[in-house]
Amino acid sequence: MKTGFIDKLISRLGRVGPDEARRHLLRVVKEKGFLETIFNALQEGIVVTDPRGRIVYLNGAATGFFGLSAQASVGQPLQEQVRGLDWPALTGGGDLVSRDMEVFYPAHRFLNFYVVPLHLQDDTATDGRGDPHAGHAGHAMIVRDITEDRRETQTTIENERLSALTMLAAGVAHEIGNPLNSLTIHLQLMERKLRKLPPDARDGLTESVRVAQDEIRRLDFIVSQFLRAIRPGVVETRPGDVNAILRESISFLNAEITDRDILVELELDDHLPAVELDHDQMKQAFYNVIRNSFQAMKTGGILRVTTTLEPDYVAVGFVDSGGGIAPENMSKVFDPYFTTKSGGSGLGLLIVRRIVREHGGEIELRNDTGRGLTVVIRLPHGDRRARMLGFGEKDEG
Numbered sequence: 001m002k003t004g005f006i007d008k009l010i011s012r013l014g015r016v017g018p019d020e021a022r023r024h025l026l027r028v029v030k031e032k033g034f035l036e037t038i039f040n041a042l043q044e045g046i047v048v049t050d051p052r053g054r055i056v057y058l059n060g061a062a063t064g065f066f067g068l069s070a071q072a073s074v075g076q077p078l079q080e081q082v083r084g085l086d087w088p089a090l091t092g093g094g095d096l097v098s099r100d101m102e103v104f105y106p107a108h109r110f111l112n113f114y115v116v117p118l119h120l121q122d123d124t125a126t127d128g129r130g131d132p133h134a135g136h137a138g139h140a141m142i143v144r145d146i147t148e149d150r151r152e153t154q155t156t157i158e159n160e161r162l163s164a165l166t167m168l169a170a171g172v173a174h175e176i177g178n179p180l181n182s183l184t185i186h187l188q189l190m191e192r193k194l195r196k197l198p199p200d201a202r203d204g205l206t207e208s209v210r211v212a213q214d215e216i217r218r219l220d221f222i223v224s225q226f227l228r229a230i231r232p233g234v235v236e237t238r239p240g241d242v243n244a245i246l247r248e249s250i251s252f253l254n255a256e257i258t259d260r261d262i263l264v265e266l267e268l269d270d271h272l273p274a275v276e277l278d279h280d281q282m283k284q285a286f287y288n289v290i291r292n293s294f295q296a297m298k299t300g301g302i303l304r305v306t307t308t309l310e311p312d313y314v315a316v317g318f319v320d321s322g323g324g325i326a327p328e329n330m331s332k333v334f335d336p337y338f339t340t341k342s343g344g345s346g347l348g349l350l351i352v353r354r355i356v357r358e359h360g361g362e363i364e365l366r367n368d369t370g371r372g373l374t375v376v377i378r379l380p381h382g383d384r385r386a387r388m389l390g391f392g393e394k395d396e397g
Contacts, residue, residue, distance in 0.1 A: 045111075045143035048118070051136050053077050053087045065143055067106035078141075090115050091139050100146065110150050113143040176223055180216055187213055235281060235358045239274035242282075242314055242379065243307055249286040250305070253294070261299050267306040273381045275314050277359055282379075285355040289318050289375050292349065296322030296373065313361070313378035320372045325365075352377075 036059075039046055045062030049055055055073050063070050066082050079087040090097050098114040118137040191209055194202045250257070250264055257264060293303050297320055306317040356363045356377055366374040 043144070045113075045141075047078060047141040047143070048138060049078050049087075049141070050138040053079060053091070053139075055081065056138060062141075062143060064106075065103065065109065065111060065145065091117070108147075109145055110147045111143050112146045113141055115139050115141050176219070180220055180223075183216055184213070187216070235278045237276040237278055237359070240277045240279050240282070242272055242275055242277075242316060243268045243270070245277075245279060245283050246286055246305060246307070246316065249283050249290055252287065253290060256291075256294060260294060260297070260301070262294060262297065263300075263302045265302065265304045267304065269307045269309055272307060272309055272314055275379050275381050277379065278355075281355045282359070285352045285377065286316070288349070288352050289377070293318055293320035293322065293373070293375075296320055298322075309381075310378070312380060312382070314381050316377045316379070318375045322372050324367045324371055324373050 039057075039059040040061075042059060043061055045065045046057070046059045047055065047062050048057040055076055055078050058068065058070055058073060060070075062068070063073075068081055073081050077087070079085055085101070090099070094117055096114060096116045098112070100110060100112050103109045103111055117139055187209055191206075194206055194209065197205075246266075246268065250266075256262075290303065290305075294301070297303070302321045304317075304319040306315075306319070308315045308317070353363050356379070359379055361377060361379040364376040364378070366376070368374070
């Protein structure tokens with residue numbers, strides 16, 4: 001339908017009979033409904049404004065992106081409906097503008113949009129004085145969701161970062177490992193010679209040797225953690241008892257539990273099926289999570305460890321009474337070397353995630369700032385070579 005059709009129809013109403021007028025109105029309604037059906041079927045959001053920036057039309061995708069009601073929004077300034085959108089700045093130049101934006105309501109999304117000016121394409125679009133702006137009808141804003149694209153990009157960056165670390169690891173491990181071994185041997189020789197000295201002559205030196213040995217052990221631990229994080233061993237799975245591995249991990253930390261006066265509460269489901277897993281690697285994962293929880297809690301803290309059976313997974317939960325993680329740090333907890341603890345390596349949770357993913361599992365963090373952190377590890381059970389997805393369900397990988 002041409003732009004000037006309505007104006008021409010109105011100018012001829014005095015000469016148009018009732019039947020012809022009815023046909024024309026039905027044509028308008030039919031074409032409007034047809035176009036709205038098409039627009040509402042699009043996954044891209046469409047917002048049309050008048051020259052003053054007031055909403056003339058928006059489709060279903062746009063209402064979903066911005067949490068708007070189509071009926072309540074029409075006639076309202078777009079800048080007031082989508083706060084944070086500087087509409088005058090976007091449309092002031094008169095050219096097509098493309099930008100990205102982050103939306104926090106009704107869901108956290110990243111959107112890409114472009115704004116294009118609309119002009120009437122009819123002879124009635126001028127004011128008789130040749131004003132090129134007289135035909136300006138407003139703007140159209142086309143919006144698409146790029147949240148998944150950004151996540152894929154972030155995953156690619158993470159993989160590239162880990163690849164770089166892997167290349168670095170071989171050289172670093174070799175260059176550091178040999179001097180550490182040499183230092184350890186020479187400190188042992190010094191320790192033997194110190195034993196032959198009189199007690200009053202060896203007191204200060206003995207303490208210095210002990211400090212040096214402790215620092216060497218700490219450095220060796222950091223290197224080992226680093227290598228496990230970026231070059232996890234080949235997973236050799238066999239049917240295993242998750243509850244038994246949890247008890248072994250906790251027993252290994254008994255001395256620290258006693259020293260910190262920590263209460264460990266076990267709520268384990270005794271009817272769990274066997275899970276295909278690498279015993280040593282999964283024990284390392286559980287150990288890292290438990291130790292992280294201990295370090296986050298003050299003396300006298302409580303750690304609750306649970307196991308439950310879900311349709312596709314065995315879920316292992318760790319709930320501590322520490323202070324939780326600051327919201328701004330939640331997105332960084334799996335970054336290499338990120339830590340909020342003094343003396344921490346920042347590799348513990350990275351190792352856990354790599355091990356869990358190698359087992360086809362999932363890891364979830366739920367934060368309660370000021371009260372504690374919940375870590376849930378889900379490990380698949382049964383023979384799951386394939387899984388049907390429900391309608392509209394996306395595989396989160």
